[in-house]
Amino acid sequence: MNLFSDIGALVIEQIDAMMREGALPGGLDTGAVTVEPPRDPMHGDMATNAAMVLAKPAGMKPRDIAAALAGRLTADDRVASAEVAGPGFLNLRLSNAVWQDVLRRVLGAQGDFGRSQMGQRQKVNIEYVSANPTGPLHVGHTRGAVFGDALASLLDYAGYAVTREYYINDGGAQVDVLARSVYLRYLEAHGQAVSFEDGTYPGDYLIPVGEALAEEVGDRFVDQPEAVWLEELRDFATDRMMDLIRADLAALGVKMDVFFSEKSLYGTGQIEAALNALDEKGLIYQGVLEPPKGKKPEDWEPREQTLFRSTAHGDDVDRPVKKSDGSWTYFAPDIAYHYDKIERGFDQLIDVFGADHGGYVKRMKAAVSALSDGRVPLDIKLTQLVRLFRNGEPFKMSKRAGTFVTLRDVVDQVGADVTRFVMLTRKNDAPLDFDFARVLEQSKDNPVFYVQYAHARVCSVLRKAAEAGISADDDTLAAADLSGIDHAAELAVARKLSEWPRLVEIAARTHEPHRVAFYLYDLASEFHSLWNRGNELPELRFLQEGDPATSQAKIALARSVAVVISAGLGILGVTPVEEMR
Numbered sequence: 001m002n003l004f005s006d007i008g009a010l011v012i013e014q015i016d017a018m019m020r021e022g023a024l025p026g027g028l029d030t031g032a033v034t035v036e037p038p039r040d041p042m043h044g045d046m047a048t049n050a051a052m053v054l055a056k057p058a059g060m061k062p063r064d065i066a067a068a069l070a071g072r073l074t075a076d077d078r079v080a081s082a083e084v085a086g087p088g089f090l091n092l093r094l095s096n097a098v099w100q101d102v103l104r105r106v107l108g109a110q111g112d113f114g115r116s117q118m119g120q121r122q123k124v125n126i127e128y129v130s131a132n133p134t135g136p137l138h139v140g141h142t143r144g145a146v147f148g149d150a151l152a153s154l155l156d157y158a159g160y161a162v163t164r165e166y167y168i169n170d171g172g173a174q175v176d177v178l179a180r181s182v183y184l185r186y187l188e189a190h191g192q193a194v195s196f197e198d199g200t201y202p203g204d205y206l207i208p209v210g211e212a213l214a215e216e217v218g219d220r221f222v223d224q225p226e227a228v229w230l231e232e233l234r235d236f237a238t239d240r241m242m243d244l245i246r247a248d249l250a251a252l253g254v255k256m257d258v259f260f261s262e263k264s265l266y267g268t269g270q271i272e273a274a275l276n277a278l279d280e281k282g283l284i285y286q287g288v289l290e291p292p293k294g295k296k297p298e299d300w301e302p303r304e305q306t307l308f309r310s311t312a313h314g315d316d317v318d319r320p321v322k323k324s325d326g327s328w329t330y331f332a333p334d335i336a337y338h339y340d341k342i343e344r345g346f347d348q349l350i351d352v353f354g355a356d357h358g359g360y361v362k363r364m365k366a367a368v369s370a371l372s373d374g375r376v377p378l379d380i381k382l383t384q385l386v387r388l389f390r391n392g393e394p395f396k397m398s399k400r401a402g403t404f405v406t407l408r409d410v411v412d413q414v415g416a417d418v419t420r421f422v423m424l425t426r427k428n429d430a431p432l433d434f435d436f437a438r439v440l441e442q443s444k445d446n447p448v449f450y451v452q453y454a455h456a457r458v459c460s461v462l463r464k465a466a467e468a469g470i471s472a473d474d475d476t477l478a479a480a481d482l483s484g485i486d487h488a489a490e491l492a493v494a495r496k497l498s499e500w501p502r503l504v505e506i507a508a509r510t511h512e513p514h515r516v517a518f519y520l521y522d523l524a525s526e527f528h529s530l531w532n533r534g535n536e537l538p539e540l541r542f543l544q545e546g547d548p549a550t551s552q553a554k555i556a557l558a559r560s561v562a563v564v565i566s567a568g569l570g571i572l573g574v575t576p577v578e579e580m581r
Contacts, residue, residue, distance in 0.1 A: 185210025
């Protein structure tokens with residue numbers, strides 16, 4: 001149920017009737033006609049641009065079209081008034097019965113109010129986190145994990161078939177460094193003094209890995225040359241680090257469907273197959289790139305290389321895929337990985353990268369466009385930095401990882417629910433300030449508390465109703481006489497509830513789960529405002545002593561708020577609370 005779509009359909013229906021009857025020229029394109037909330041709520045419940053869009057092709061004045069359309073719309077019982085505004089906008093006010101019916105729809109949907117079939121089960125792959133398996137996840141990874149996971153849940157809610165995927169970067173030189181670092185901890189476990197040099201990883205998190213290796217292989221690798229142990233330690237260390245990463249993700253409430261190993265692309269012909277596919281399209285050639293202006297990128301060589309003609313698909317420059325020494329560039333396995341996704345039959349691809357990968361966006365989009373002949377869109381979302389504070393001051397915790405604040409540090413401090421919600425209180429490409437003191441405050445300024453408190457308040461109403469012997473199950477509430485829900489503060493809550501299905505589709509279409517967090521805060525604000533008005537006006541209280549029928553109508557409004565808050569928090573991966581402590 002999307003009330004905006006319903007009224008939009010009414011507007012189109014009346015425009016079609018006007019064309020049939022000759023009040024408008026026939027064949028007008030109504031594709032740009034919209035029905036949306038007005039910028040100023042004082043102007044009405046909904047506004048349509050129909051007259052403005054149709055005026056020029058119809059050869060008529062927009063206000064004349066708007067006036068004629070207004071008369072037709074008000075003939076529908078749902079439309080209480082239609083007012084022409086400005087150059088030809090049409091502001092609509094809906095009847096109270098419409099808002100009362102919203103509550104019935106919320107309660108009758110059995111928790112599925114707002115679910116959409118917009119996605120039509122299209123297969124979407126969302127790759128997120130994908131951190132190097134060289135240590136525990138840090139606070140930057142936390143934001144990407146929360147964003148990707150919430151986006152996956154949002155798209156699932158909107159009717160897409162979603163696969164959550166983690167790309168294990170286990171094919172590069174960093175895994176050799178990890179193996180050497182674990183070897184040092186292994187020697188340490190055998191009583192040797194070691195020092196971490198040459199970029200090895202000094203974090204304490206590798207101590208138990210070295211000890212586990214010592215327990216498994218004994219002294220077999222002690223004082224042995226690197227050639228003896230490097231390959232085995234690469235696999236051992238990667239597996240142990242991925243166990244740690246999976247545990248970190250689980251602490252945050254994130255579970256992946258697929259873990260894809262970069263290493264599996266090497267020596268299997270998959271990289272060659274992807275580049276052959278590009279070569280067959282005339283997009284692979286031998287050439288020398290012009291030296292870049294400013295800082296030289298790591299994949300530039302002043303000699304002939306194998307290049308991908310990415311400029312043919314929107315990139316700024318062509319990109320190397322093989323170096324002059326015959327080794328692959330970093331880009332080559334990434335091309336093969338995305339080719340594998342395309343071959344798996346996904347209709348859409350979404351990559352969630354850190355802000356430091358901004359330079360990778362155009363080349364990766366070019367590769368996917370070329371490999372799929374433009375059939376499979378790739379959206380790359382960049383997550384900006386997280387700045388940590390306590391009481392407004394920059395904050396640094398103990399860094400058991402050696403060089404950074406870990407995901408587990410953050411979750412242990414404030415909990416997974418708070419972490420997830422706060423990470424979604426800013427758009428993904430805007431920096432986010434995370435204040436450990438503020439996110440635990442019980443105040444309106446803390447959106448986590450404010451939304452959870454609204455849900456808890458509803459739960460308290462339901463408990464009191466049960467104590468008073470008032471039936472308050474969803475079926476009973478949906479069947480109640482809701483005609484008494486007519487105060488402006490009550491209708492404001494119902495209007496906000498009606499926006500939920502539209503919000504879901506907009507957020508899913510734009511890949512912006514933060515919109516859900518913003519909406520929940522606004523809904524909670526309307527509910528708290530109504531609650532506070534009840535302190536002044538007894539007739540607005542949810543429980544009316546001695547009047548169970550009126551109480552049920554008002555409880556239906558409160559329960560509808562809880563249903564939508566619960567659904568929204570479910571998308572964000574946050575557990576709604578029933579009591580505030």
